[in-house]
Amino acid sequence: MAVILVRTLRVGPPPQTDPLAVSLSDGVSDSGERLAALIRVPTVSIEGLETDSLAFAELHEQMASLWPTVHARLSLERIGHHSLLYRWEGRDPQRSPVILMAHQDVVPADTSDSWTAPPFSGLRADGFIWGRGALDDKGSLVAILDAVTGLLETGFQPSRTVYLAFGHDEEIGGVAGAGEIAAVLRARGIRPAFVLDEGGFATYGAIPGVDRPVAVVGIAEKGSASFRLTAYGDGGHSSVPPKEMAITMLAEGLSRLHAAPFPARLDGATAALFQSVTHAMPVHLRALFANRWLTDPLLLRVLASRPTTNATIRTSTAFTMLSAGTKPNVLPDRAQAVVNFRLLPGDSVEDVAAHIARVLDGSGMDIERLSGSEAVGPAPTDNSAFRFLARAIRSTHPDSGLIVAPYMATGGTDAKHFAGLTDHLYRYIPFDLHTARDGILLHGVDERVAEDQMIQAVRFYATLLTGLDQFDAE
Incomplete structure (x- = not known):
């Protein structure tokens, strides 16, 4: 009994890192409207059915119109017909790049279910943007492009090259999309310092007995x-x-x-x-x-x-x-x-x-x-890449007592296709998820994201990008 008591009392928090200094430029307001515009384009992936090329063509036209600065200043390749790979040249192109990921496609939405608003309406009401893809994963895509736009408009250039990889078929395995992007980068000898894809959230009430928010970062996936x-x-x-x-x-x-x-x-x-x-x-x-x-x-x-x-x-x-x-x-x-x-x-x-x-x-x-x-991971957590991501996450929750913790994604992500490029594969969506309030929104009825969460997500990506000056890859 004494041994149990001593071991219990000795448990302390893991080493913490200071949050990065928040950086958010002007000119990235109203992310919600841009997300709503993308939700209205039903880029649905269904196993065994042909890709809806017209829907993806419409989405790409929307993206070019909504983010003209990105399309004017970053190079863009179309890979696998509908996947997009942007390249933002860094000040020191010899340093290993980082890859930020999101996917353009969504799962089907059964309109016979009791949606508050039609799933592809992109309704903005009650402080939320409603519709299929709001959380998974067009919200991240919009936040990344808004953050990059805001930084470009200030004249910012990242310290190392940044790739934005947006696959088109994640919901059916990602082979023709992210799989092809990874193959292209592999053939060019690209070895990223880390890859950040969709995955965990800043969760509230998800872990029994823990009343503090826990930001879970995927380091493995089944x-x-x-x-x-x-x-x-x-x-x-x-x-x-x-x-x-x-x-x-x-x-x-x-x-x-x-x-x-x-x-x-x-x-x-x-x-x-x-x-x-x-x-x-x-x-x-x-x-x-x-x-x-x-x-x-x-x-x-x-x-x-x-x-x-x-x-x-x-x-x-x-x-x-x-x-x-x-x-x-x-x-x-x-x-x-x-x-x-x-x-x-x-x-x-x-x-x-x-x-x-x-x-x-x-x-x-x-x-x-x-x-x-096969399963992928786990990625290391005792390294500069995970510590850097933890600092960026804490920057969006500075006074909340947030714990940053690794976890395993039980579903698949596009990150798995990059396993041959780096072991540093991480999965995190910079939104808050309240278990009791939100229920199961991913792939579910009434998928939505709060307007203020879009602001938080843009701030996260902007902070991460400006903070790369403080990141030394191991």
């Missing part, structure tokens, strides 16, 4: 693999069903997979997150996380009890698609399901394939791999 399972049976009339049918055999196989989850483990980015916030927890929770040598089994059970935290401690299994039968009175001769796994760093696509084969051994089912991408 991989993804999908498999199609097919069970076979005798077809025929439903009036004489056999003992075993394709659908029942498929159901048995899915039940086996559901009953055999991947083991839970608290390590990597998730462990780093809790380590960063333990000092701000009430004493009973602090005791649990300060004494993991004793409490890990209990912690894992608690984390596994909630879907949001369970996804951070294991490779997850999700049954996403089913197909069988054509008529109510006909037995299908096959039944199929698609299962999606989200891979924890340390687990590979091959590990998932072996797991399925082991669990379904003897079932007679066919197992077909449909897609697979």
Whole structure:
């Protein structure tokens, strides 16, 4: 008991860095109207459907009109037809560049859902900009371009070259967009000091027991693999069903997979997150996380009890698609399901394939791999790049007691395509997210961002860019 008490009382905050000096030029007002204009262009990505070239052409015309200074002063390449790569020459082009990312595409919006305003209206009301893409990820795109515009108009030139990489197909994997941008930069020998993409937010109430705001910066992201399972049976009339049918055999196989989850483990980015916030927890929770040598089994059970935290401690299994039968009175001769796994760093696509084969051994089912991408990270946090980003984040929350902490993104981002260029891949959107108030807005009904959050986001990117003078890449 004495050991537990001592370890608990010894927990202190991790080393803190001073915020960067805030820099925001004049001339970047009304970001909300520019965001609303982009929301009104439905650049929707749908798996298996052709890209809407007309929508992206319209978006690019809007961008050229809304940010003429950027288009006059920065070089621009179109890559993969619709992705955009801007280059802002630095004062010292020999220094390793930085890459700021956002994506132009959005997920579909079901207009039958109860949206407060039509999802592509770009309505400005009640202090918010409403519509699909406001948070994910046109808000970041607008904030980056507004920050760059404001700095250009003051005559500012960054100390090192800055790339702005805006992919067009992130919502369906990003292969033709960010993947092609990364390939182009790789072929040119570009080795960025760091990459900053979408990801975490400054969260309020997201971590149980922590009443201070926590800005979570993604240092890793889970991989993804999908498999199609097919069970076979005798077809025929439903009036004489056999003992075993394709659908029942498929159901048995899915039940086996559901009953055999991947083991839970608290390590990597998730462990780093809790380590960063333990000092701000009430004493009973602090005791649990300060004494993991004793409490890990209990912690894992608690984390596994909630879907949001369970996804951070294991490779997850999700049954996403089913197909069988054509008529109510006909037995299908096959039944199929698609299962999606989200891979924890340390687990590979091959590990998932072996797991399925082991669990379904003897079932007679066919197992077909449909897609697979490996987990990425974790990126280092004990380096100048992470400390610099933390300083920029704190500059937008100077008096809030904000904690900057690493975390793992459970969904995919375009950043993964840059893993071959640098290990310093980070994910952060400079907006506040209040768990109780905002619910699930990403990809959800009534996606929106507050007008004052757009001001904050522009300030963040402007501060980061002007602060590059104080950044020494390791």
